[in-house]
Amino acid sequence: MEAEEERFPRLRQVLLFVLLAHSCAEQEVYRIAEETESGSFVANLAKDIGLGVKELSWRRARIIFNDDKKHFQLNLQTGDLQINEKLDREELCGSTEPCVLQFQVLLEEPLEVYRYKLLVSDINDNSPVFPESEMILKIMENTLPGTVFPLKNAQDLDVGINNIQNYTIYPNSHFHVLTRNSGEGRKYPELVLDKALDREEQPELRLTLLAVDGGVPPKTGTALVLIDVLDINDNAPEFVQPLYRAQILENSPLGSLIVTVSARDLDTGTNGKVFYSFFYGDEEISRTFALNELTGEIKIIRELDFEKIMSYELDIKASDGAGLSGKCTVIIEVVDINDNTPELTMASLISSIPENSPETTIALFSIQDRDSGENGRMFCSIQEDVPFTLKPSLENFYKLVTEGALDRESQAEYNITITVSDLGTPRLQTQHTITVTVSDVNDNAPAFSQTTYTLRVRENNSPALHIGTVSATDRDAGANAQVTYSLLPPRDPQLPLASLVSINADNGQLFALRSLDYEALQAFEVRVGAADRGSPALSSQALVRVLVLDDNDNAPFVLYPLQNGSAPCTELVPRAAEAGYLVTKVVAVDGDSGQNAWLSFQLLKATEPGLFGVWAHNGEVRTARLLSERDAVRHRLLVLVKDNGEPPLSASVTLHVLLVDGFSQPYLPLPDVAAAEARADPLTVYLVIALASVSSLFLCSALAFVAVRLCRRSGAASGGGCAVPEGHFPGHLVDVSGAGTLSQSYQYEVYREESGTKEFKFLKSVAFT
Numbered sequence: 001m002e003a004e005e006e007r008f009p010r011l012r013q014v015l016l017f018v019l020l021a022h023s024c025a026e027q028e029v030y031r032i033a034e035e036t037e038s039g040s041f042v043a044n045l046a047k048d049i050g051l052g053v054k055e056l057s058w059r060r061a062r063i064i065f066n067d068d069k070k071h072f073q074l075n076l077q078t079g080d081l082q083i084n085e086k087l088d089r090e091e092l093c094g095s096t097e098p099c100v101l102q103f104q105v106l107l108e109e110p111l112e113v114y115r116y117k118l119l120v121s122d123i124n125d126n127s128p129v130f131p132e133s134e135m136i137l138k139i140m141e142n143t144l145p146g147t148v149f150p151l152k153n154a155q156d157l158d159v160g161i162n163n164i165q166n167y168t169i170y171p172n173s174h175f176h177v178l179t180r181n182s183g184e185g186r187k188y189p190e191l192v193l194d195k196a197l198d199r200e201e202q203p204e205l206r207l208t209l210l211a212v213d214g215g216v217p218p219k220t221g222t223a224l225v226l227i228d229v230l231d232i233n234d235n236a237p238e239f240v241q242p243l244y245r246a247q248i249l250e251n252s253p254l255g256s257l258i259v260t261v262s263a264r265d266l267d268t269g270t271n272g273k274v275f276y277s278f279f280y281g282d283e284e285i286s287r288t289f290a291l292n293e294l295t296g297e298i299k300i301i302r303e304l305d306f307e308k309i310m311s312y313e314l315d316i317k318a319s320d321g322a323g324l325s326g327k328c329t330v331i332i333e334v335v336d337i338n339d340n341t342p343e344l345t346m347a348s349l350i351s352s353i354p355e356n357s358p359e360t361t362i363a364l365f366s367i368q369d370r371d372s373g374e375n376g377r378m379f380c381s382i383q384e385d386v387p388f389t390l391k392p393s394l395e396n397f398y399k400l401v402t403e404g405a406l407d408r409e410s411q412a413e414y415n416i417t418i419t420v421s422d423l424g425t426p427r428l429q430t431q432h433t434i435t436v437t438v439s440d441v442n443d444n445a446p447a448f449s450q451t452t453y454t455l456r457v458r459e460n461n462s463p464a465l466h467i468g469t470v471s472a473t474d475r476d477a478g479a480n481a482q483v484t485y486s487l488l489p490p491r492d493p494q495l496p497l498a499s500l501v502s503i504n505a506d507n508g509q510l511f512a513l514r515s516l517d518y519e520a521l522q523a524f525e526v527r528v529g530a531a532d533r534g535s536p537a538l539s540s541q542a543l544v545r546v547l548v549l550d551d552n553d554n555a556p557f558v559l560y561p562l563q564n565g566s567a568p569c570t571e572l573v574p575r576a577a578e579a580g581y582l583v584t585k586v587v588a589v590d591g592d593s594g595q596n597a598w599l600s601f602q603l604l605k606a607t608e609p610g611l612f613g614v615w616a617h618n619g620e621v622r623t624a625r626l627l628s629e630r631d632a633v634r635h636r637l638l639v640l641v642k643d644n645g646e647p648p649l650s651a652s653v654t655l656h657v658l659l660v661d662g663f664s665q666p667y668l669p670l671p672d673v674a675a676a677e678a679r680a681d682p683l684t685v686y687l688v689i690a691l692a693s694v695s696s697l698f699l700c701s702a703l704a705f706v707a708v709r710l711c712r713r714s715g716a717a718s719g720g721g722c723a724v725p726e727g728h729f730p731g732h733l734v735d736v737s738g739a740g741t742l743s744q745s746y747q748y749e750v751y752r753e754e755s756g757t758k759e760f761k762f763l764k765s766v767a768f769t
């Protein structure tokens with residue numbers, strides 16, 4: 001403080017403000033740049049005032065500011081005026097230029113005041129600043145070049161040259177900036193359009209506005225200028241592709257999406273909103289396809305048929321809200337699918353052919369398929385188990401022909417299924433069945449069920465008796481199969497066929513015309529013919545063998561002894577005959593055969609029962625015991641001969657037996673025949689007796705011989721035993737069947753000799769082998 005008072009001796013004395021006003025006589029101006037470091041030297045006051053350094057402190061020099069701020073201090077040792085703190089011109093003066101700080105230097109004793117001015121000069125310490133960092137401008141895209149748009153200016157706290165000098169903009173593709181001066185020297189920017197804008201190309205521009213001040217180096221400030229280019233309808237809708245091609249299967253369901261057309265409009269809003277429509281009002285197209293006016297989708301709304309229309313060409317218009325439009329073409333190809341079955345058209349057809357016809361065309365037909373490609377290629381077939389073949393004829397024509405002659409009798413009707421299929425996927429096929437009937441030709445003769453028929457007829461039949469039926473069948477049909485029967489001329493011309501049998505021409509029934517007699521005709525053969533009514537007729541024949549069956553219609557007939565005899569036969573038996581002496585043998589025949597001819601003999605009545613016996617099976621009459629003197633001379637035996645028929649028939653025979661005393665005894669004629677035999681020659685009688693005896697002996701030996709032979713033969717043939725079947729041929733019977741011959745291989749023949757007045761009977765036996 002003391003130093004200060006030394007330097008400013010007068011200052012203390014003139015603290016009165018009154019004095020101050022009077023002593024401000026001279027003014028010095030100092031200069032200092034703002035922002036100079038504190039402590040920096042401004043000026044040497046001591047020298048400027050003209051005082052010594054000591055005087056300053058002695059006179060107590062001090063600095064007084066107008067604004068009570070101590071911007072400076074006075075170094076009393078050196079007399080230098082030094083900056084107390086950094087000075088900011090902008091704070092001190094704002095935009096006022098020049099910026100002057102006024103201060104006084106006060107000296108006491110004597111009071112002196114010196115006025116000073118400090119000029120604070122500007123340095124470029126502030127950058128231009130835009131009040132808004134972002135500016136938005138909306139500009140119609142059709143704005144003409146040269147149009148000016150004012151922009152907000154930036155501010156720079158610096159003054160003078162350090163203030164904003166220039167505005168620029170970048171990128172400057174469409175604009176440049178003009179820097180304008182306002183009346184107060186403020187500079188503001190104006191945006192000038194250089195080149196027409198295109199929203200579609202660049203809907204928004206981002207520009208940087210740069211404000212440059214004039215400092216060295218210059219400082220800059222920036223702001224963003226957003227330019228919104230406003231749309232005008234300056235673009236027509238444009239299709240992405242001028243030509244669309246699409247393929248669609250013809251069986252695609254309704255509503256299927258075929259293709260989506262798309263047009264772009266570079267404009268926005270209603271200017272860019274695209275509506276699609278058909279270009280021409282073609283009814284066929286608008287009934288087949290639906291176009292979504294917003295999305296551009298094309299869909300089917302009616303079934304497609306490749307066979308009718310193979311492709312469509314659609315012109316489609318796209319219009320925007322303001323009436324501009326574009327056009328494209330859509331070609332829709334319908335892809336064939338196999339949706340048509342092949343068709344068969346019969347051109348000619350024969351439904352019936354004769355069975356023996358050679359290769360014949362039955363049918364001629366054509367096939368077609370409305371599909372295309374593989375879907376329309378066809379092949380044709382029939383089943384394999386029929387004797388027919390298909391032959392390709394002209395294009396798509398086929399012939400169905402027989403493979404050869406047919407046989408109606410093995411198959412009379414054919415169902416031929418013609419299958420036509422195409423090669424598409426899936427395969428479609430059509431079938432056509434034709435029925436061919438094979439008509440009959442008379443190629444089969446009637447055929448008898450048997451080649452030989454054996455018919456049996458019991459004799460004594462009633463006339464016109466149905467004796468059997470022959471039948472023949474014919475495999476043909478109709479009249480060709482109608483069989484008529486007839487009798488053919490017999491091989492044996494003697495056979496009175498016409499009177500024996502007849503045949504029903506229609507049904508083959510055979511009738512015996514008259515009563516047949518087994519004994520007269522045991523069998524005969526007839527040839528029957530069967531003919532059909534074809535043209536020419538065919539025929540065949542069969543043999544009918546008719547066997548007449550025996551009936552027991554003949555009673556046994558006694559051959560020996562003769563019974564109608566006017567001269568009854570008398571057997572002589574010597575009294576000396578031993579028991580079993582063969583008196584005689586009753587010989588009988590039966591016209592029937594078989595059982596009906598099996599005879600048995602039976603002694604029915606005798607004068608003296610027990611003296612004679614009859615052997616049932618051979619009719620031998622023998623003595624049963626020794627004869628005695630008491631026995632009567634004459635005996636009468638009644639022998640019954642019976643056959644084995646059903647019912648049996650019989651005959652009886654009466655035997656006269658005369659007992660004689662040796663053969664020397666004279667023959668005694670019976671009373672009833674005495675008259676006839678009276679004239680008999682005794683020699684003849686002896687001859688007869690001798691013959692009879694010899695015959696009887698011979699007969700016995702022959703019987704024995706034959707029996708031995710028979711047994712040997714049948715033994716050799718059958719291995720033993722006698723050939724007579726036990727059940728069939730009872731031992732007590734003798735079979736004499738067959739035209740009066742005796743069975744068992746021997747036969748009696750009766751010869752009747754007549755001599756003068758007498759009949760002689762003798763029996764001669766002939767052995768058969």
Ligand SMILES: *[C@@H]1O[C@H](CO)[C@@H](O)[C@H](O)[C@H]1NC(C)=O
Pocket residue numbers: 165166167168
């Ligand atoms: C402003 O800046 C532009 C480009 O930077 C320049 O061409 C022009 O001369 C400057 N104008 C002034 C007044 O400095």
Ligand SMILES: *[C@@H]1O[C@H](CO)[C@@H](O)[C@H](O)[C@H]1NC(C)=O
Pocket residue numbers: 413414415435
């Ligand atoms: C042929 O077809 C008809 C009718 O379907 C049938 O009655 C007949 O039996 C068939 N014929 C043959 C030989 O299959």
Ligand SMILES: *[C@@H]1O[C@H](CO)[C@@H](O)[C@H](O)[C@H]1NC(C)=O
Pocket residue numbers: 562564565566
């Ligand atoms: C006795 O019968 C036989 C044969 O039937 C016959 O030939 C003969 O004439 C008959 N005799 C008399 C006398 O009737």
